[in-house]
Amino acid sequence: MRVTLKLFRYNPEADRAPHWESYQLEAEPTDRVLDLLHNVKWDTDGTLTFRRSCGHGICGSCAMMINGVNRLACKTLVQNLGTDTITVEPIRGLPVEKDLLVDMDPFLRAFKAVKPYLINDEPPPERERLQSPEERAIFDEGTKCILCAACTTSCPVFWVNGTYIGPSAIVNAHRFIFDSRDKGNGERFKALSGGGGVWRCRTAYNCTEACPRDIPVTELIEEVKRAIMVNLV
């Protein structure tokens, strides 16, 4: 099939402002949007810039806004879009560095702020710490996160607020708050309940819809809110 690929272009070394460029391509319905971007880069315009690595939705490099929705370019097939015009632009709310590639540092700073690691100062036993399958299941969803930023950069509060840590950081906090082995909630709740924390969430559900790993992001945020209320931090 013939598709029109409309791409957001911005080269900071040459362009004064971003602009759109369209490319006409032959595509299979089963082609990934990433394949189309590669076709442009490899056959037409080598300057087209985007991140990508694994090509099958696990490394989290290629989150982009595709036809108005945040998705992974490697996990979005042409046939899923139901149209022969495909618009690709960078995820929103992070500074654009070049074309579809954004500065991820603000996103990663928010991730680090919630202390996304196991906190437990007790000496570990000789073998593994025990954890029942039920205890393990409670925080399963958060362990799927690939830090692609699709959720955070779909959040209206994140776009306008500038200090909100965003859904992904909260999902990663959830993963430890609800881990029976973790003892760090006192420290973690400070970052989560401050001005840029969970109370900024307005349950728009954009994040849940955007997650390419099908994590129920909004639900997890609500669980974190409840956990903080119960502990009355």
Place this chain on the structure above:
Amino acid sequence: MAHIHDVLIVGAGGAGLTAALFAAKNGANVGVISKLYPTRSHTGAAQGGISAALGNVEEDRWEWHMYDTVKGGDYLTDQDAAEVFAKETIEGVIELEHMGLPFDRLPSGKIAQRRFGGHTRNFGEAPVRRAAYAADRTGHVILHTLHQQAIKHGITFYNEFYVLDLLFDEDGRAFGVLAYELATGEVHAFKAGAIVIASGGYGRVFKITATAHTVTGDMQALIYNKGLPLEDPEFFQFHPTGLFPLGILITEGARGEGGILRNANGERFMERYAPTIKDLAPRDVVARSMFIEIMEGRGCGPNKDHICLDLTHLEPEVIEKRLPDIAEFARTYAGVDPVKEPIPVLYTAHYSMGGIPTTLWTEVVRDEKNTVVPGLYAAGESACVSMHGANRLGTNSLAELIVFGRRAGIASAKFAQTYKPHPLPPEVVEPGRERVEKILNGSGDESVARIRKALQESMMENASVYRNEERLSKQVKIIRELQERYEHISIQDKGRIYNTELVEALELGSLLTVAEALVHAALNRTESRGAHAREDYPERDDDNWLKHTLAYREAPGKVRFAYKPVVLGRFEPKPRTY
């Protein structure tokens, strides 16, 4: 200005992050350079499990694990490495749990374990549950847990830096690295008391591969271009179950959970090739069996060009709970629901057993006498300690990252204690800078994408699951021609900010270099062993070939070979049947 660290690590996957943590725990100031952000590393794509004889589900012993590893490697495995590995992975997996890794659990609360190819109880009697796992995203949770720990311990990262050169002093000690920063186009110099290479494999030399676009053997190519050897590059593993036709990995854990490979007649053909452990035979055996089924006309589909992985007899809950990601891959990319219909699969390029030769403490060696290159270490897929021999068992790679990443961290931190920073004359930066300038200024009419495609397609045709002299000789010539064409590439992006076209050009240079070593060594080894199957030499030849290849690059297209004896021990080489 140079960045200075006690220990500098190149690569931020499982081996690199483990090395970083252990070097830091041993008092070193650590820096980690990666051409990606750490969580994009290809460790994250590993699915099925990490091997360790924990014995959580049934009796298991490290000696059985060692035996399986040696036999799985078709006796090319160095048995001292296999012994260290099988013992230390037990502690390594427990340490991962202590770091917070979310393993699946048994009702007892212990880490859950599943079956995997080639892992057996009591020296080959029957499959054993040895693979500790987290659904089918074990690599993902290992990578993320190590990344979390690196944040906790304040490790310094240089993300999106591409390494251009390694620096050695006149005594041959490695003391520095030059790296290109993608964000700015600047070349940075790094000085360190010890350098650890942990940069992964080179699956992208082949067209059909389960590996990421970025798995391009950059550091192996750099080492080989410096006149240091690559060990056993001819041994490259094809994973039997890549999602057809893309090659995306479908974990062997699917067969560990009871999945069955079937041909067009619906026959469970592995019963004929491996009567004892059937679908759980090692990968080289299964990939070749599939190849034969297709060649003899029993392939599936209208073109009889693939095999079916049947999970339809499993409880849907097993698929959704323990194999959710691969079920989603099948649905997304092949439009197949594995609960209802078989998944179309074909072998896919997966893992390089060979790599940068090292001692048991991950010190890089320069020759068959194991002469150490001071200050230089390597671990993980980029290295060859040779614990995988001629064929790696599934789940042994994640375990290798932990065992030898840890040893690399400890050994490099200790070595770096004696470190006094070298002077860094400005001219040492020049060769690295020239590599970049040469590509930016190239004005020929060759394209990176076209050369890469020609390499990947020809490697698939001439140097994949089955090989012979005619096709390998042809491939030697093709690679030389492609290398000459590579001298005439030009790129459109001449900019300094995020020039990913430049990086792809550099990566293609790496691929052409490591492919040369692979193909020359494959042509040279006139026997069949593990993943290296020669139609013209179908038998294993222990009299002449129970030895490791060391391939040295004398000039482009000119390779010299030396040989290193295999470390034998507990297990005498025997015919390999399953």
